[in-house]
């Protein structure tokens with residue numbers, strides 16, 4: 265339940281080559297350096313969504329699409345596939361939990 | 372000297388990044404409209420270009436989010452996105468720190484604006500510049516209105532900001548051009564990407580061209596969100612240009628919904 269920190273990590277990743285290379289080398293360790301131990305900043309669910317990576321889960325959690333689309337591109341995910349993964353996230357996990365990037369059409 | 376140019380255009384990253392996926396006729400017509408906007412801008416012989424954009428977490432985040440921000444540097448770099456994704460190569464755009472400082476000082480007399488001595492351009496500025504100043508020869512003053520991370524400054528404050536920019540432009544000896552970039556209705560970077568409310572867009576642009584303050588401020592974020600999507604929050608940039616145009620009437624030169632670009636692609640100018 266810490267969407268702010270999920271987005272903060274992705275914001276830093278999107279704009280910083282050094283954060284990107286740390287993530288590429290070891291995503292789990294990189295996210296832990298950012299968030300520390302425990303669930304104060306990132307829950308277990310959020311950590312694995314970031315490290316898997318699970319684009320659909322991140323969308324469901326409410327990550328702003330302007331941040332998420334660059335994370336998808338960083339992982340080499342093509343545009344049409346990115347859109348489909350978000351839909352899959354809604355199918356699997358339910359509606360977007362918070363924020364203004366909710367789905368407005370039918371699945 | 373004064374404001375010599377005021378216009379608006381779209382900035383969606385797909386316009387360059389997904390150009391190969393669009394209907395070629397529509398894409399080429401849009402690119403021709405951008406070229407026409409370029410020619411109009413050049414004909415106004417500006418000394419500097421203020422770009423009012425709505426950035427997307429390139430420089431500003433919810434740890435310290437300004438409602439209004441302006442760049443104050445001698446150069447800016449971009450794009451922050453992967454150049455292969457945006458299909459715009461890395462560039463350095465000229466700024467003018469001294470001119471920015473004088474304009475910001477004047478704006479501050481009525482509007483609290485943050486200033487930034489470094490600023491990475493994202494597609495919100497890089498896509499318009501790619502067409503309007505492709506050789507990066509014109510000094511740019513980047514401006515941001517927060518349209519991404521609510522709470523957002525209400526529309527009448529975006530209007531007041533536009534008025535302040537006009538007063539500031541009129542207070543300096545340089546010839547100032549201003550371009551707003553954004554929206555109009557769209558649902559970018561969601562699974563609804565490609566949804567466009569053409570009727571809403573045309574009604575909005577009719578109002579934009581008439582440039583009547585009360586008509587343009589007769590929107591609110593709840594109805595904008597329902598009718599024009601979260602991307603519609605970017606009308607703030609268009610409204611700021613309307614206010615800067617100080618009652619001048621406008622012309623929409625181009626409008627075409629291009630779903631793969633995720634927006635009704637638009638160019639328009641005011642007859643100052």
Ligand SMILES: [Fe+2]
Nearest residue numbers: 425495553605
């Ligand atoms: Fe935008």
